[in-house]
Amino acid sequence: xxxxxxxxxxxxxxxxxxxxxxxxxxxxxxxxxxxxxxxxxxxxxxxxxxxxxxxxxxxxxxxxxxxxxxxxxxxxxxxxxxxxxxxxxxxxxxxxxxxxxxxxxxxxxxxxxxxxxxxxxxxxxxxxxxxxxxxxxxxxxxxxxxxxxxxxxxxxxxxxxxxxxxxxxxxxxxxxxxxxxxxxxxxxxxxxxxxxxxxxxxxxxxxxxxxxxxxxxxxxxxxxxxxxxxxxxxx
Numbered sequence: 001x002x003x004x005x006x007x008x009x010x011x012x013x014x015x016x017x018x019x020x021x022x023x024x025x026x027x028x029x030x031x032x033x034x035x036x037x038x039x040x041x042x043x044x045x046x047x048x049x050x051x052x053x054x055x056x057x058x059x060x061x062x063x064x065x066x067x068x069x070x071x072x073x074x075x076x077x078x079x080x081x082x083x084x085x086x087x088x089x090x091x092x093x094x095x096x097x098x099x100x101x102x103x104x105x106x107x108x109x110x111x112x113x114x115x116x117x118x119x120x121x122x123x124x125x126x127x128x129x130x131x132x133x134x135x136x137x138x139x140x141x142x143x144x145x146x147x148x149x150x151x152x153x154x155x156x157x158x159x160x161x162x163x164x165x166x167x168x169x170x171x172x173x174x175x176x177x178x179x180x181x182x183x184x185x186x187x188x189x190x191x192x193x194x195x196x197x198x199x200x201x202x203x204x205x206x207x208x209x210x211x212x213x214x215x216x217x218x219x220x221x222x223x224x225x226x227x228x229x230x231x232x233x234x235x
Contacts, residue, residue: 002065003057005147007072008160010052015178016076016162020050022185025168029188031181036153036170040109040128043117047126048166051078051106055152055159057145058091058112059084063137065144066092072146075104078163080172082150083112090133094119101125109163109170111152128170 028035054077056069069079079100081091092108094116100108100123107126113133114120120127147159155172162173173181198208206212 001143002068003145003148004068005145005159007054007074007147008052008158010074010076011160011162011175011178013076015175015182016050016052018186019162019164019173019178019182020048021189022164022182023048023168023189024164024166024171026185026188026192027164027171027181028169030184034155034172036109036111036128036155036172038169039130040111040153040170041130042165042167043114043120043127043129045167048164049078049107049126050162050164051076053078053080053157053159053161053163053172055145055147055150055157056081057084057148057150058082058086058137059143060086061089061137062140062142062144063091064139064141065146066096066137067139068144069146070096070099070103073100073103073105076106077104078106078165079108080150080152080157080163081108081110081112082152082157083110086112087130088133089113089135089137090115091129091137093136094123097123097125097127107163107165109152109165126165128165 054073056066058065058081083091090113091110092114097120105125110129113131114129115133117132150157157172162175162178164171195208
């Protein structure tokens with residue numbers, strides 16, 4: 001059975017533009033939730049995208065629901081595909097990637113496999129997946145879901161969530177969290193440039209970030225504790 005819902009509101013363009021300035025790995029310095037498992041990897045280099053999640057639940061080998069989704073997506077949307085554990089069949093290949101390009105899709109995230117890697121790169125729509133497979137889907141008319149709640153890479157994804165993805169990984173954010181997380185990451189990245197400048201000037205990394213002082217205090221506390229234990233032993 002197919003479950004078809006309406007498209008979600010898109011994340012405001014200004015929010016996405018701000019989010020695009022943040023690196024997922026920077027946000028990973030202060031946030032752990034929302035990151036897809038590391039086995040879902042980019043098939044292109046030097047890529048970063050931000051967009052609105054349009055979700056697809058695509059179980060088994062029936063590819064019809066993705067065909068349907070490709071007829072609905074808008075420029076700037078990110079297709080996020082839940083393969084429901086299917087681990088043999090590619091969800092999409094070169095023709096579907098070309099259709100995505102023509103539709104203005106910002107990226108495709110697949111919790112599963114894809115095919116035609118060369119064509120995917122050629123068409124230029126960034127794709128993340130678990131890897132390649134030569135086995136492809138069929139148009140069977142059996143089952144699928146469009147714009148419904150899904151799970152992708154171990155993360156719950158709602159239609160309309162914000163997606164930030166690059167070579168280091170994929171992050172899902174609720175729309176209301178975008179600006180705060182992006183601004184915090186941009187500030188972190190700006191501070192990091194100051195750290196690099198201090199390194200170029202000859203300072204040592206542990207002195208700049210304070211790790212040497214933390215370790216020195218821990219060593220001193222350990223010594224003080226050991227001394228106190230020794231003094232407390234019976235003679």
